[in-house]
Amino acid sequence: MIQLYIPLNFLGVLYREIKQSLADMEKLFNLMDQNKEIADKEQAPALALADHASPDVVFQRVNFSYEEKRQILFDVDFKIVAGTTTAVVGHSGSGKSTLSRLLFRFYDIQSGAIQIAGQNIMDITQHSLRQAIGIVPQDTVLFNDTIGYNIAYGKPGATQEDVIEVAKAAYIHDFIQSLPDGYDTMVGERGLKLSGGEKQRVAIARTLLKNPAIMIFDEATSALDSKSEQMIQAQLKQIAKSRTSLVIAHRLSTIVDAQQILVMDKGRIIERGTHLELMALAGAYAQMWERQQHNNAVTSELDVIEAAH
Numbered sequence: 001m002i003q004l005y006i007p008l009n010f011l012g013v014l015y016r017e018i019k020q021s022l023a024d025m026e027k028l029f030n031l032m033d034q035n036k037e038i039a040d041k042e043q044a045p046a047l048a049l050a051d052h053a054s055p056d057v058v059f060q061r062v063n064f065s066y067e068e069k070r071q072i073l074f075d076v077d078f079k080i081v082a083g084t085t086t087a088v089v090g091h092s093g094s095g096k097s098t099l100s101r102l103l104f105r106f107y108d109i110q111s112g113a114i115q116i117a118g119q120n121i122m123d124i125t126q127h128s129l130r131q132a133i134g135i136v137p138q139d140t141v142l143f144n145d146t147i148g149y150n151i152a153y154g155k156p157g158a159t160q161e162d163v164i165e166v167a168k169a170a171y172i173h174d175f176i177q178s179l180p181d182g183y184d185t186m187v188g189e190r191g192l193k194l195s196g197g198e199k200q201r202v203a204i205a206r207t208l209l210k211n212p213a214i215m216i217f218d219e220a221t222s223a224l225d226s227k228s229e230q231m232i233q234a235q236l237k238q239i240a241k242s243r244t245s246l247v248i249a250h251r252l253s254t255i256v257d258a259q260q261i262l263v264m265d266k267g268r269i270i271e272r273g274t275h276l277e278l279m280a281l282a283g284a285y286a287q288m289w290e291r292q293q294h295n296n297a298v299t300s301e302l303d304v305i306e307a308a309h
């Protein structure tokens with residue numbers, strides 16, 4: 001009994017950690033079966049999506065708490081129109097990542113509804129839900145295998161041509177080509193260590209291969225130089241193209257083109273609109289924007305001083 005208990009308990013801990021970090025949720029389908037908190041309804045149908053059509057995603061007056069005594073989301077209500085990008089910004093702890101965890105149905109909400117193409121995510125199978133969503137997490141955990149395998153994982157049966165095509169779209173092909181073993185280079189803990197940005201590009205390539213109807217992009221928090229930032233912007237455009245996308249953003253400059261920006265504060269949406277609309281509002285978003293512009297200016301000045309030495 002004890003022997004059995006330990007591994008199961010370990011899986012439980014691991015599962016909770018993964019839920020928390022949003023890292024590589026997709027590769028843990030098997031592990032998810034261990035999760036008894038979330039269950040499919042009996043005879044639940046699969047999510048029905050029209051061929052090649054991106055669905056609407058709707059959060060309808062969602063209230064949520066992880067623990068009984070502390071409510072995290074209050075009446076969160078928004079719609080991501082099919083094929084468009086909604087970005088979420090706000091202070092640390094305001095509830096941004098919680099939205100993506102809920103869309104993936106890692107937790108059930110206390111009241112309200114989350115719908116995809118008009119179907120409540122609690123009424124469809126978790127498998128079909130997660131098949132429809134691609135996630136680019138902040139921290140991608142790579143398999144101890146080749147870089148090619150790590151990309152191909154996005155789609156069982158992918159050919160080498162498929163892999164190369166998405167690697168090019170994710171701007172990582174040239175880097176891979178420059179490695180002595182190319183796509184056969186071993187990565188992960190026991191192989192080549194990739195930088196955070198490189199790992200994220202592998203995740204982007206994998207997601208492009210999966211070609212999901214819905215995409216969640218959890219932008220890394222680490223500071224980036226402006227060249228890398230432009231690269232992320234280009235990549236975002238690439239994966240969000242005609243896909244329903246939810247972007248958890250830390251750098252406002254990466255989401256100026258989003259069709260909708262939600263500003264969260266302490267679990268509530270306090271402002272919403274396009275970049276221009278929110279700037280005109282001269283509220284919380286405009287303040288965040290000014291602050292980031294100021295910080296960028298200081299950073300650029302430091303770069304210039306550094307370069308001069």
Ligand code: ATP
Nearest residue numbers: 020066067072090091092093094095096097098099
């Ligand atoms: P960041 O920008 O730092 O990633 P965030 O806006 O994404 O923050 P969330 O991760 O959504 O914030 O967290 C919202 C709140 O929920 C925080 O106060 C956090 O402490 C709390 N929280 C997150 N995960 C759990 C959990 N598993 N159990 C209890 N509380 C949690």
